[in-house]
Amino acid sequence: MRIGLLTEGGYPYVSGEARLWCDRLVRGLGQHEFDIYALSRSEQQEDEGWIRLPSQVSRVRTAPLWTADVDGVGYGRRVRRRFAECYGELAAAICAGDALGGAVENASAGVADRFGSALYGLAGLARDEGGLVGALRSETAVRALEHACRAPGALRAARTARVPDLLTVAAQVERALRPLSLDWYEDDGLDSVDLCHATSGGVAALPGLLAHHFSGIPLLLTEYGVQLRAHYLGSREDLEGRVASTPARALLAAFHGRLAAEAYRRATVITPGNTHARRWQERCGADRARIRTVYPGMDASRFSEVGDSGECAADPHTLVWVGRIEPAKDLTSLLHAFAEIRKAEPKARLRIIGAPAEGPEGATYLAHCKALAARLLPYEYGYEADGVHAVGDHPVSFEEIGGPQAPTLPEAYAAGALVVLSSVVEGFPISLVEAMFSGRATVSTDVGAVVEVIGGTGLVVPPRNPQALAEACVALLRDPERRSRLGAAARARALELFTVEQNITAFHGIYLEILSRCPARRVVVGASGEPLPFALPAEAHVPGRRWPEPGTRPAARRPGPTWAAGPPVRGASAVPGAPVPVGEGAW
Structure with missing residues (x-):
């Protein structure tokens, strides 16, 4: 089957949206052939180049949305x-x-x-x-x-x-x-x-x-x-x-x-x-x-070590929040909730792990959250210096992935026994699925697709309700057996519904379903002049090999992949056989 993959501001460019799942889809469906038609959003995106494309990509055609010269066409x-x-x-x-x-x-x-x-x-x-x-x-x-x-x-x-x-x-x-x-x-x-x-x-x-x-x-x-x-x-x-x-x-x-x-x-x-x-x-x-719901596919293997180990290495008093720091995540309510949690569980700690959103708004919101944490929660007085109590660590820490305490994303989830999501606006909660892959119990606000993702394997509370959020967190902090059961159930659910494999399998079936219900567009005629209705099946080749057309002898296969050049003159077709620019660290 020949698929025309239509993208805007993403695949095959190094930067942009949806490039990761598109790349996994193309690589996972090696029995099909892909032509990519990509609309770019900025000159910077085009200058950064493409990721390395697999051999099943026959060609790439690009066009910019960010600029368009007047074409000079004169109408009568x-x-x-x-x-x-x-x-x-x-x-x-x-x-x-x-x-x-x-x-x-x-x-x-x-x-x-x-x-x-x-x-x-x-x-x-x-x-x-x-x-x-x-x-x-x-x-x-x-x-x-x-x-x-x-x-x-x-x-x-x-x-x-x-x-x-x-x-x-x-x-x-x-x-x-x-x-x-x-x-x-x-x-x-x-x-x-x-x-x-x-x-x-x-x-x-x-x-x-x-x-x-x-x-x-x-x-x-x-x-x-x-x-x-x-x-x-x-x-x-x-x-x-x-x-x-x-x-x-x-x-x-x-x-x-x-x-x-x-x-x-x-x-x-x-x-x-x-x-x-x-x-x-x-x-x-x-x-x-x-309509067919197909959940996004995520790489579960990177969280397998954390998920298999359970809470063995986790601090039973630590709550973890992971994501992009912006107003939609409502860290303000989370901090107010944590102030109540500390009253019930004095040993509790909160680790907020993530970078602020781009632009001045993200930095301003991060500064506001740090000031609120300092106002709501006192510093610890855990040691003495010359007989005087000195200020120690704060119960709330703000960190980024790559730091000494959370060098990788799986280690960030491994740091705590409980993962919290406090958003007021959310689409598909990726951080929640990552926590589920990690085998962590979760407390989340009821927004977007949260309830659908959790499916009974975590606690869900109303958004903008610090008291309800605090009560749910305290309930799980005080019940390690329940935490363990919920974490194991969450991991099993995520492995069943949200992996790359299920995503690829679903689209493979949908491709075949669509083609089976559409009229044949390429008619192959036999030696007698009669059409051959099954001459071009939906899966007419296997990876690295194409079946010969009926009545022909297989041609010698050219060595090497045949993907298209990148990035070509804006708005023009890529030239087959030219070298492909590779974006480092794109996948």
């Missing part, structure tokens, strides 16, 4: 009219609805069809006449947006949009629609694959939508982090980093909501990473019958 009057009609329909579909929720969650079939028709109309225009960059930035586009905002029944928040707001929206819509202008959809591009697999929603799925529209290629959409949700949480800035206005945010949220709904509507199968993501998809119109 007829084509300009065609563009104005398509973009006007797109703008009208974006602005339709009485409120943001109405525009996204309860969109009528008519509005969804209107958005899809306009989107594919623009794609057809780009294929017939050339790129859309200049047109999407033009005054025609801004005027179409303005007309849609002033139309009866438009979004309430968008009715007050001014020219600067419309310019912001037009610029961001142009950026999101840059895949429409790519040459990926014909001439042995995505039209030649058996299946498109988009590794995230949003812009990454757009090439798959066009391949499905132009060539009937089935689309598999995987979301481990719902792109629409991420946009809602982070859509407060424009492309220049300025705070976007309320009308601009409303219009952009509606656009991304329509795009997500179109991807869910056209995808053959949708694979969320957990039930939390699945609920988002269903509220945006995804058909429940086409």
